[in-house]
Amino acid sequence: MKGRVKAALGVLALLCLAATATISGATPLPDLTGIPARQPEPARTHPPGTTLREVDGGTAFYARFSNALPTDPGYFPVGVWFESALEKDYVAKDLAAGLNTYVVLTPDSDLALVRRSGMYAIPTFQASLASGYALGDEVDMWGGGGDAPWTGKYPGEGDICVPEQAKCGFTVQQQLRAAAPPGAMVYANYGKGVTFWLSDEQSQAFIRRFQDVVSADNYWFTDPNICAKTEGGAINGNVRDLDPEECRLAANYGWTVERIRKLAGGAAPVWAFVEAGHPFEDSPAATTITGPQLRAAVWSSLIHGARGIVYFNHSFGGDCVTQHVLRDCPGDVLPAVTAVNKQIKELAPVLNSPFLDGAATATGPVDSSARLHDGKVYVFAGANRPSGGQASFRLACGGTTAVVIDENRTIPVSDGTFTDTFADGNTVHLYRIEGGGSCGF
Structure with missing residues (x-):
């Protein structure tokens, strides 16, 4: 209670001092009425066509x-x-x-x-x-797609299904699952x-x-x-x-x-x-x-x-x-x-993070996918042709730079696009997009 009284008295004293200063011709306190109130940051939205997709089965x-x-x-x-x-x-x-x-x-x-x-x-x-x-491993190949009885034998041990030419792969897995x-x-x-x-x-x-x-x-x-x-x-x-x-x-x-x-x-x-x-x-x-x-x-x-x-x-x-x-x-x-x-x-x-479908559209001889993690977009790409070639990536989420992970180089993003070379069919490049872009998820 004492603390509240002291605080109230302090505020009152400051108000009195301000009034006295103005009346006596001393320098007045600054006028704050012309300073606009701080506006909240606008909610970020994701571009049309971009969709978060959870990893299969969920995290x-x-x-x-x-x-x-x-x-x-x-x-x-x-x-x-x-x-x-x-x-x-x-x-x-x-x-x-x-x-x-x-x-x-x-x-x-x-x-x-x-x-x-x-x-x-x-x-x-x-x-x-x-x-x-x-x-069982590769049961689809040695047991086949069917529910016939299983003898309990594996390849090389004798007849597998009953009758011999029947298909019993479903039975094999069902019985193993029960164990x-x-x-x-x-x-x-x-x-x-x-x-x-x-x-x-x-x-x-x-x-x-x-x-x-x-x-x-x-x-x-x-x-x-x-x-x-x-x-x-x-x-x-x-x-x-x-x-x-x-x-x-x-x-x-x-x-x-x-x-x-x-x-x-x-x-x-x-x-x-x-x-x-x-x-x-x-x-x-x-x-x-x-x-x-x-x-x-x-x-x-x-x-x-x-x-x-x-x-x-x-x-x-x-x-x-x-x-x-x-x-x-x-x-x-x-x-x-x-x-x-x-x-x-x-x-x-x-x-382990969600895919961000639509965030990076690749043109050229590559397969690619995008992920969203910790507010950043990652694009992973690998050649899908034996000779590789040049590929361009159109980014829906903005950004100014593609950092090529573990390659000690960066690629500028211009008008939402960057281009890279894939030397052959075994070339893979992994990118982290920097520069403020965000899909707003």
């Missing part, structure tokens, strides 16, 4: 499961397929390569070691320290059945009925058969074989992701598979993926909406036959994997 997707993968925006799944986690030194090598998730593990793996190392595991067996449960721990995130990988051979109805049944997270493996750079009319020819409606330049193209990894995302309907995360070695036995048409090819395949997948990356880590031909490519093989693949995984980790909050 909190993993939180719905027990012992879940992280929902932290800084986590983006970067996995390796069917590894062993037995020794600390080998797990340390995987960590150094930027891996954070084991997708299928050998049964003798030490999941306590995995967890202590800060990694996550999705095995085909129940384990208290697992962050998911994996179903998953309650509340676990269930994952499955498919192959050429859902991408090339089966009807859309059969493929959609595989993609939507049995698992929570899904992927499909098409090895466009190394598969000796994938360019055939009956396989990769799906890109042109199966009317002809693909020419080598059409087939051995990083952009086709993005095509695979789009195929599975369309079947999934955006309801669940789609992860992408990229081979890290020579996944087929030696033949004139079987090759080993290169470092630049691998990086471009990964980014094509991410541009097209992949919410995780899985590396196929086995080589059955080439110069380094092994089940542990990223631990055993010299060459440019391990440095490429390490570098692209570092980029993914640094950009994870962006990759």
